[in-house]
Amino acid sequence: MEKIQNLLNQIKIISKKNAEILDATGGRFNMFQVCGVNHYENTHSAIIAEFLNPNGTHGLKSKLLECFIETLGEYFTINTFNCEKSRVRTEHSTEEGRIDILLEDNLNKAVIIENKIYANDQPEQLKRYNRYAQTYKSGYQILYLTLFGDNASEQSGEGISYLSISYKENIINWLEKCVAIASRYPIVRETIIQYINHLKQLTNQDMDTKNKDEITEVLSRIENLRAAQVIFKNYSATYNYIIEKHFNPKMEEFAKQKGLEYHFEKSEELYVKFHFTNSSWLGKLWIGFTFEGNRCHYGLCNNPNIYRISDENRKIIHEHLNKLGINSRKESNWWPFYAHFTNLSLDTWESEIIKSDIFLNDCKEKIEKLLNAMVGIEI
Numbered sequence: 465m466e467k468i469q470n471l472l473n474q475i476k477i478i479s480k481k482n483a484e485i486l487d488a489t490g491g492r493f494n495m496f497q498v499c500g501v502n503h504y505e506n507t508h509s510a511i512i513a514e515f516l517n518p519n520g521t522h523g524l525k526s527k528l529l530e531c532f533i534e535t536l537g538e539y540f541t542i543n544t545f546n547c548e549k550s551r552v553r554t555e556h557s558t559e560e561g562r563i564d565i566l567l568e569d570n571l572n573k574a575v576i577i578e579n580k581i582y583a584n585d586q587p588e589q590l591k592r593y594n595r596y597a598q599t600y601k602s603g604y605q606i607l608y609l610t611l612f613g614d615n616a617s618e619q620s621g622e623g624i625s626y627l628s629i630s631y632k633e634n635i636i637n638w639l640e641k642c643v644a645i646a647s648r649y650p651i652v653r654e655t656i657i658q659y660i661n662h663l664k665q666l667t668n669q670d671m672d673t674k675n676k677d678e679i680t681e682v683l684s685r686i687e688n689l690r691a692a693q694v695i696f697k698n699y700s701a702t703y704n705y706i707i708e709k710h711f712n713p714k715m716e717e718f719a720k721q722k723g724l725e726y727h728f729e730k731s732e733e734l735y736v737k738f739h740f741t742n743s744s745w746l747g748k749l750w751i752g753f754t755f756e757g758n759r760c761h762y763g764l765c766n767n768p769n770i771y772r773i774s775d776e777n778r779k780i781i782h783e784h785l786n787k788l789g790i791n792s793r794k795e796s797n798w799w800p801f802y803a804h805f806t807n808l809s810l811d812t813w814e815s816e817i818i819k820s821d822i823f824l825n826d827c828k829e830k831i832e833k834l835l836n837a838m839v840g841i842e843i
Contacts, residue, residue, distance in 0.1 A: 509554050509564045509579045511659060512635070515642065516567060517552040522652045526550070527645050529567070535638040539627055542573050542603045560592035574600040577607045578616075581631075581666075581758075585620035594624045609635070611667055611758065632667040636660055703731040703813070710817050711736065714824055722835065724751075734807045735760050736823075740831065747771065751834055752799075753827065755807075762830055763802030764838070773800045784837035801837075805830075 518526040526547035533540050533547065546569040556566040565577035576593050590606060597604040606626040608616050613630030615621065629635070639660045646653040712728055719726035719740060729737040735755035748771040753762040764781065766773055773781075778800045785801060795801055806812075808823075816822035 505564065505579050505581045506555065508581060509577075512577075512579070513552045513554045513565050515639075515656070516565070518548060518550055520552075522646070523649060524646060524652065528642050531641050531645060532638050535634065535641065536627075536629070541605050541627075542575065544571075545569055545573055545575070546571055558596045560596040561586065561589065563593060563596075568600075572600050572602040574604040575607065576604065577609055580608070580610045580614075585617040585757075588620060590616050590621040590624045590626055594626075614758075630667075631663050632669065636663055636667075636669075639663075700732060703733060703736075706813065706818060707731045707736055711824055714821065715827070718824075718828055718831075722831070724831075733810065733813075734758075736808070739765070749773065751831060758807075759804055760807050761799075761802045761804045762827075764800050764834055765798055765802075766800060768797040772797070781837045784839075785833065801834075 514520045515522065516529045516532060518529055520528075522528065529547045529550065533545060545567075549570040550567055553566045553568075554564065556563040563576055564579040565575075567575040567577075574597060576597055578590065578593065590608065593606060597606060606624065608621070608626050608628045609631070610628070611631050613628050613633065615628050616624075616626065639656050642656050643653055643660070646656060707728065712726075715728075715738070716726045724740040724742050727739050727741065729739070731737065732755070737754050739750045739752040739754075741750045749764060749766050751763070752765040753760070755761075764773075778795065781801055782795075805826075808817075812823065816826075817824070
């Protein structure tokens with residue numbers, strides 16, 4: 465335990481120093497985060513598309529697009545894509561669905577970018593886009609963009625030639641080169657820097673390089689590596705401990721007041737997973753808070769292989785939720801209604817779970833609205 469405590473103290477000192485540097489330089493200021501850009505794919509697509517657009521307001525013509533292609537290097541498979549004579553579209557509608565970002569040149573070549581910050585793949589999504597892309601007889605490439613370079617699901621991309629790229633490496637590396645290109649365009653340059661900082665926060669990279677190297681040096685000592693290994697093995701269990709202490713007793717009490725049974729499943733750094741049942745819903749419905757496709761969501765759930773809520777009741781529930789101010793457009797066979805909410809972070813674990821009941825009260829409010837929407841529904 466002494467070695468573990470010693471390691472934690474050393475890392476804490478370095479982390480504190482990094483925080484002081486960020487505070488002293490304004491490195492925490494991030495207008496993209498202030499505006500809530502975090503998990504909205506459409507907004508990220510619009511930002512990236514504007515940088516790629518040769519006719520964009522940045523005034524750099526095709527230089528940023530050329531840099532993007534150069535950054536992909538040998539993985540970019542289209543020969544002589546004409547950047548100067550290209551156009552960029554977002555949310556491009558086709559008979560096969562909406563394409564997040566579509567780049568076309570004047571030689572009938574295309575780049576299709578499917579942007580997945582947190583959302584799950586739609587049924588056969590890349591297969592459908594690939595069918596559409598075959599209309600570009602001179603060549604095309606499909607890029608699958610996620611935070612960390614994940615591959616598409618099998619049902620979406622099986623048998624399709626596509627390139628997985630990430631915000632963490634490909635996009636940040638490209639944008640860092642764009643900073644130099646935009647050196648004489650101060651507004652554009654600073655906006656790119658802001659967006660890079662935002663992406664580094666989303667991908668857990670917002671630490672000064674010197675401080676990262678210092679941490680690596682500390683961890684490289686064998687006695688510290690052994691201590692770090694022990695910490696790693698117990699890291700996930702720590703979140704369960706925090707939830708059991710600060711969240712579960714209060715949520716269990718709330719559930720009893722509402723005639724529900726609370727079932728805690730597990731927790732990780734990004735989420736807490738739990739659900740509610742009652743005797744009249746048993747084997748049919750439950751209210752769930754879960755994490756899938758790198759994103760938290762909650763809602764009303766059923767197992768369609770056992771029981772499926774009627775279309776009429778679905779409609780009534782959605783109407784009630786709309787009146788309560790909840791976006792109720794999302795649904796699937798398993799989820800008659802679901803909505804996204806923000807993933808947790810170390811900061812929110814501290815400020816909204818350990819030091820306050822903000823997360824608890826937010827969950828309570830969501831449950832209350834779901835229960836109100838179900839009033840009068842025969843299960």
